[in-house]
Amino acid sequence: MPPRKVKLRDEKRETILDGAVRVIAAKGFHRTRVSEVAKAAGVADGTIYLYFESKDELLRAVYERAMNRFLERGLLALAEASDPRAQLERFIQLHLECVGEDRELAAVFQVDLRKSIPFLQELSLGLLQRYLDALATILDRGQRKGSFLADLPPRELAKMVFGVLDELATNWVLSERNYRLESSAADAITFITRALGCSQPPRSN
Amino acid sequence: MPPRKVKLRDEKRETILDGAVRVIAAKGFHRTRVSEVAKAAGVADGTIYLYFESKDELLRAVYERAMNRFLERGLLALAEASDPRAQLERFIQLHLECVGEDRELAAVFQVDLRKSIPFLQELSLGLLQRYLDALATILDRGQRKGSFLADLPPRELAKMVFGVLDELATNWVLSERNYRLESSAADAITFITRALGCSQPPRSN
Amino acid sequence: MPPRKVKLRDEKRETILDGAVRVIAAKGFHRTRVSEVAKAAGVADGTIYLYFESKDELLRAVYERAMNRFLERGLLALAEASDPRAQLERFIQLHLECVGEDRELAAVFQVDLRKSIPFLQELSLGLLQRYLDALATILDRGQRKGSFLADLPPRELAKMVFGVLDELATNWVLSERNYRLESSAADAITFITRALGCSQPPRSN
Amino acid sequence: MPPRKVKLRDEKRETILDGAVRVIAAKGFHRTRVSEVAKAAGVADGTIYLYFESKDELLRAVYERAMNRFLERGLLALAEASDPRAQLERFIQLHLECVGEDRELAAVFQVDLRKSIPFLQELSLGLLQRYLDALATILDRGQRKGSFLADLPPRELAKMVFGVLDELATNWVLSERNYRLESSAADAITFITRALGCSQPPRSN
DNA sequence: TATGAATGAGAATTCATTCAT
DNA sequence: CATGAATGAATTCTCATTCAT
Numbered sequence: 001m002p003p004r005k006v007k008l009r010d011e012k013r014e015t016i017l018d019g020a021v022r023v024i025a026a027k028g029f030h031r032t033r034v035s036e037v038a039k040a041a042g043v044a045d046g047t048i049y050l051y052f053e054s055k056d057e058l059l060r061a062v063y064e065r066a067m068n069r070f071l072e073r074g075l076l077a078l079a080e081a082s083d084p085r086a087q088l089e090r091f092i093q094l095h096l097e098c099v100g101e102d103r104e105l106a107a108v109f110q111v112d113l114r115k116s117i118p119f120l121q122e123l124s125l126g127l128l129q130r131y132l133d134a135l136a137t138i139l140d141r142g143q144r145k146g147s148f149l150a151d152l153p154p155r156e157l158a159k160m161v162f163g164v165l166d167e168l169a170t171n172w173v174l175s176e177r178n179y180r181l182e183s184s185a186a187d188a189i190t191f192i193t194r195a196l197g198c199s200q201p202p203r204s205n
Numbered sequence: 206m207p208p209r210k211v212k213l214r215d216e217k218r219e220t221i222l223d224g225a226v227r228v229i230a231a232k233g234f235h236r237t238r239v240s241e242v243a244k245a246a247g248v249a250d251g252t253i254y255l256y257f258e259s260k261d262e263l264l265r266a267v268y269e270r271a272m273n274r275f276l277e278r279g280l281l282a283l284a285e286a287s288d289p290r291a292q293l294e295r296f297i298q299l300h301l302e303c304v305g306e307d308r309e310l311a312a313v314f315q316v317d318l319r320k321s322i323p324f325l326q327e328l329s330l331g332l333l334q335r336y337l338d339a340l341a342t343i344l345d346r347g348q349r350k351g352s353f354l355a356d357l358p359p360r361e362l363a364k365m366v367f368g369v370l371d372e373l374a375t376n377w378v379l380s381e382r383n384y385r386l387e388s389s390a391a392d393a394i395t396f397i398t399r400a401l402g403c404s405q406p407p408r409s410n
Numbered sequence: 411m412p413p414r415k416v417k418l419r420d421e422k423r424e425t426i427l428d429g430a431v432r433v434i435a436a437k438g439f440h441r442t443r444v445s446e447v448a449k450a451a452g453v454a455d456g457t458i459y460l461y462f463e464s465k466d467e468l469l470r471a472v473y474e475r476a477m478n479r480f481l482e483r484g485l486l487a488l489a490e491a492s493d494p495r496a497q498l499e500r501f502i503q504l505h506l507e508c509v510g511e512d513r514e515l516a517a518v519f520q521v522d523l524r525k526s527i528p529f530l531q532e533l534s535l536g537l538l539q540r541y542l543d544a545l546a547t548i549l550d551r552g553q554r555k556g557s558f559l560a561d562l563p564p565r566e567l568a569k570m571v572f573g574v575l576d577e578l579a580t581n582w583v584l585s586e587r588n589y590r591l592e593s594s595a596a597d598a599i600t601f602i603t604r605a606l607g608c609s610q611p612p613r614s615n
Numbered sequence: 616m617p618p619r620k621v622k623l624r625d626e627k628r629e630t631i632l633d634g635a636v637r638v639i640a641a642k643g644f645h646r647t648r649v650s651e652v653a654k655a656a657g658v659a660d661g662t663i664y665l666y667f668e669s670k671d672e673l674l675r676a677v678y679e680r681a682m683n684r685f686l687e688r689g690l691l692a693l694a695e696a697s698d699p700r701a702q703l704e705r706f707i708q709l710h711l712e713c714v715g716e717d718r719e720l721a722a723v724f725q726v727d728l729r730k731s732i733p734f735l736q737e738l739s740l741g742l743l744q745r746y747l748d749a750l751a752t753i754l755d756r757g758q759r760k761g762s763f764l765a766d767l768p769p770r771e772l773a774k775m776v777f778g779v780l781d782e783l784a785t786n787w788v789l790s791e792r793n794y795r796l797e798s799s800a801a802d803a804i805t806f807i808t809r810a811l812g813c814s815q816p817p818r819s820n
Numbered sequence: 821t822a823t824g825a826a827t828g829a830g831a832a833t834t835c836a837t838t839c840a841t
Numbered sequence: 842c843a844t845g846a847a848t849g850a851a852t853t854c855t856c857a858t859t860c861a862t
Contacts, residue, residue, distance in 0.1 A: 012825095030235050034853060044827045049854065149399075152392050160396050163372025164365045171364055187357050191365050194354075195400030214842095239836060240845095249844040251838075260836060440645050444857060445824095454823040456859075465857060559809075562802050569786055570779045570806050577778025597767050601775050604764075605810030627846095649832060659848045661834075670832065 013051050016041045020062045067127040084142030093185050099169040100181030132158045149197030218256050221246045225267045272332040289347030298390050304374040305386030337363045354402030423461050426451045430472045477537040480508050494552030503595050509579040510591030542568045559607030628666050631656045635677045682742040699757030708800050714784040715796030747773045764812030
């Protein structure tokens with residue numbers, strides 16, 4: 001019966017990934033040594049290779065897990081709000097909350113992993129596309145309902161919206177000051193909704 | 206001080222930097238070997254070390270030179286346009302033109318160098334601050350003149366504007382399609398000026 | 411002493427040895443991993459170590475078993491033939507038959523195991539000595555009976571005879587062509603009996 | 616002008632090969648570590664890789680050099696003797712002399728290198744074929760001139776002759792006693808010429 | 821007994837940097 | 842100044858062996 005074993009196996013896998021995130025956050029992507037990840041995860045060097053084909057494979061898994069967690073939350077948000085304007089605001093808040101929650105993870109995410117290795121790029125593209133798709137869907141629906149101006153294509157708008165949020169996140173990660181990322185949400189919402197030509201006045205929230 | 210020699214020295218330095226950009230663009234930041242840079246520059250491996258302290262130092266120089274070239278152009282643009290709205294549009298166009306001009310350099314810039322090494326980050330911050338300062342100055346002036354809404358701080362706006370442009374640039378670098386980056390300029394201008402609450406209609410240009 | 415258990419124990423031991431032969435034949439001596447032997451034998455990695463002290467020990471056992479099987483047959487042959495000339499011919503045929511029977515095993519034997527590890531060498535020497543002794547006994551008796559010329563010492567002759575047969579075997583193992591090794595027997599007999607100065611004409615068989 | 620450099624390069628290459636032979640002879644083929652070869656050759660580990668692609672490549676080179684040296688001598692011998700019988704005797708002596716000259720080298724040769732790695736085998740086959748060809752040529756000429764019986768194909772005979780010599784060499788390498796390999800030459804000549812059915816009596820030499 | 825996940829010592833290889841020419 | 846051969850520290854990955862279950 002595999003259940004038990006699979007459970008243990010997955011748990012150790014997670015443990016290793018956690019260790020990897022920790023080390024990468026501390027030392028940076030390329031300065032990260034497999035042996036350090038092993039130590040951080042509390043396993044032997046060789047154990048890493050029972051769970052991951054290679055160092056690169058491990059790093060890809062780190063990235064994948066993080067991105068998937070992020071997307072799951074973002075996509076769930078879509079169901080929670082009914083009108084596009086509210087959905088968009090929720091999406092913006094979630095993006096910043098998600099990234100803002102764990103600075104370590106965010107550092108890995110914003111600074112190191114995302115743009116580094118060719119095959120990470122591929123993956124990055126795939127997952128990023130999912131993100132942009134989700135966002136574009138909201139924007140498209142909003143344009144059809146008249147909530148947003150329709151003079152720019154939703155896909156293009158999605159990129160620019162992501163750019164705004166991503167830059168805020170990166171700035172936060174790299175900045176020394178200890179402000180909360182979520183505190184940028186209001187400004188971002190103002191900026192973005194205005195850029196989208198929202199007819200309605202900003203929500204009271 | 207022998208001017209002649211300094212001249213030659215600087216020329217070879219530039220040659221090496223050119224080689225470095227070429228190799229980094231082709232192989233990526235971490236896959237780049239000093240010996241490959243040397244070959245690309247047509248010098249011996251050891252010669253690199255007569256001009257740069259270390260490999261990291263070389264890479265920082267690559268980055269610095271590129272960023273400075275970029276800023277020089279952007280800051281010059283400020284003098285060429287008189288009103289903040291026009292300045293902003295020029296700034297946007299310049300950003301995208303600059304990045305769009307040399308896809309190789311852009312790749313180094315967007316994908317590899319910017320977010321990789323701790324001390325590159327420091328540098329990055331310094332230069333990026335200069336960029337954001339320049340942009341914030343325009344925005345501030347615009348807010349004072351009533352060209353832009355003044356409900357968000359210029360520094361915050363500058364980040365978000367940079368985010369939009371940067372994301373467009375990154376997307377362009379990573380995309381396979383061979384569209385021209387400048388062609389995104391119109392959309393970016395629409396998006397951004399609307400976000401800034403520009404009162405005037407878009408310029409005919 | 412519990413015969414039943416010993417029986418089972420020996421059976422599993424044989425199973426493991428069979429697996430080892432298979433893997434070694436396929437991958438070569440040094441490319442063989444303990445885990446692969448385990449898989450081929452249908453047991454867990456750890457189980458190997460319940461039957462063999464170490465990997466080297468396992469390999470020595472493989473060799474020993476094969477050599478013993480070989481010698482048993484060879485020595486039996488001595489009883490079956492009465493005169494030295496016939497014994498010699500039978501010996502030659504047996505050598506080539508034995509090796510020729512199982513190309514897999516022969517490959518392990520000729521190519522990999524025999525000359526590889528120091529303590530395998532010792533063992534090899536021991537068993538090889540038994541082989542050479544058996545052969546020398548035949549030759550010695552033949553010399554005494556006048557069947558073979560007696561101008562060279564039997565031990566020396568035995569080596570050279572072994573050399574002829576061994577080289578034929580090695581050539582066969584390494585050759586791509588699928589001829590039967592036994593078909594070389596006639597040539598070998600001609601060559602060797604002539605070298606020994608046999609007075610009688612070759613037997614009709 | 617390359618001559619000087621090539622000279623130096625080749626010299627160092629030889630130095631490394633010499634070191635490799637020494638270590639392989641001492642520790643055996645698979646127990647040989649690159650770092651040990653480096654130390655034996657008096658160079659740094661990395662230097663090995665300036666002259667050889669990989670460890671396997673280095674070992675192949677060791678083998679190739681040895682085999683070529685051997686063949687050169689053997690083939691020269693052909694020119695020195697006029698009649699096939701004398702040529703054969705010279706060949707036998709040379710084989711045993713060559714191997715007997717340097718026990719270290721012979722150990723590498725007989726025990727380790729020859730039969731170990733797949734691609735070494737290929738090489739081995741190629742060079743061994745050249746050896747067998749040379750020998751077969753002598754035998755063939757001898758058969759045509761009536762010096763040797765012609766009832767067995769020269770190629771087949773060559774293998775068996777090689778087997779005799781090779782076995783004597785292997786026995787010598789593995790034996791503890793300190794006899795000279797060349798002292799086996801007379802016996803080998805007696806055995807082989809008789810096996811070939813030489814009409815003439817053994818030479819006085 | 822049997823298992824197989826975990827271990828960690830060990831090995832090949834790379835590549836930034838040096839320095840004799 | 843320029844060279845590029847040499848260096849050797851550093852790193853990834855393998856695999857024989859162990860031991861808790």
